[in-house]
Amino acid sequence: MTDNEYERVVTSTSDITEENIAKIAELFPDVVTEVEKTDGMATVIDFDVLKAKLGDVAEGMRERYQFTWPGKRAAKAEARIPIDKTMRPVLERSKDWDVTQNLYIEGDNLDALKILRETYAGKVKLIYIDPPYNTGHDFIYKDDFRKTAAEGRAENGDFDDEGARLVTNLETNGRFHSDWCSMIYPRLLLARDLLTDDGVIFISIDDGEQANLRKICDEVFGSGNFVANLIWKSTPGSNTGTMIKTVTETVMTYCKNISSVQFETTRCLIESATPLSDL
Structure with missing residues (x-):
């Protein structure tokens, strides 16, 4: 990459909130209005007009089915906030830069997802993540x-x-589960944006946050896009609980749009050290 090409690199990510407003405006042009802010006029959604179009809505103290935790609103906003960062290749540490089809990225994974979204939104067929299991020591x-x-x-x-x-x-932290949920939530929102319409995401998880992860994925990907909890055999005794040593872990599987996905087999067993690409 030449010096002139470096100068043309965009050093900030897009504003996802503005993208969402544009999508709503395509469906309902009359719900878009302008308001005055300290830094000038801004385009926003008139929620009173939008609610009139949608009819009955869940709001305020009205009872509804929902999954929430302290910090969820901030976690959702975190995924939308643009960042003034970009990626630059480290040529001296790279191999076959001009012909390789692989990228190894170092840095904060939330920032990396935001930057990747600029180029790869809707282009990734498969995502596998192995997030920290929140055992009290492996989640920082x-x-x-x-x-x-x-x-x-x-x-x-x-x-x-x-x-x-x-x-x-x-576990003595009063936000033990909330902090984990706030960590994974914006990353899954951005991961969904990366997937193709027939894309699939696999998420390794243990018992500690499995229930919370299922609820978050139901919200992010839609419960109808749940595929399966794949059970794989790990090293015997590797998961040491307080009373029982287990030999299995779970790979939670969701699609971007399950109607666009076709699996060749209905039965799948993941053995230890079997790469997902071999499934």
């Missing part, structure tokens, strides 16, 4: 951090390059 999350890094280090703890404190999510 960013805590709100308003002190300087030097002040924080004096109080012990690890920090990322932006000065955010990295905290082990112990």
Whole structure:
């Protein structure tokens, strides 16, 4: 990549909120209006007009079926917020850069998903993720951090390059499950955008957050796009519970649009160390 090509690289991601407004405007042009903000006029959705078109809606304190947790609204917003970042190739550490069809990306996976979305939205056929299982030690999350890094280090703890404190999510944390849900939710929203219409996502998970992951995936992908919980045989005793050692883990499977997907077999067993590409 030449210096001129580097200069043409877009260094920020798109605003997904604006994209969503544009999609609604295509369906209902009359629900779009303008409001004055501190930095000028902005195009927004008139929800009173939209509700009149949709009829009965669930709002306020009205009882409804829903899955929520403290921080869900912020997690949903996190997926939409644009970032002023981009990816640059490290040619000196690359092999066969001009002909390879593979990419190895280093960096925050949420940022990477936002950047990948700019080019690969609707183009990825299969996604496999192995998120932290939230056992109390393997899930590290960013805590709100308003002190300087030097002040924080004096109080012990690890920090990322932006000065955010990295905290082990112990079960004594009052937000033990909420923090995990807030971590996975925006990443799954962006992962769905990457999938082709017949795309499939496989997610490894253990018992700790399996129930929560199922509810989040039902919301993100739609319960009708659930395929199966594939049970695979792991190393005997690798999952040590407080009372029983188990020998299996789960790969939760969803489609982008199940009506566009056709599986060749109805029965599938994933053995340990069997790559998903071999299924």
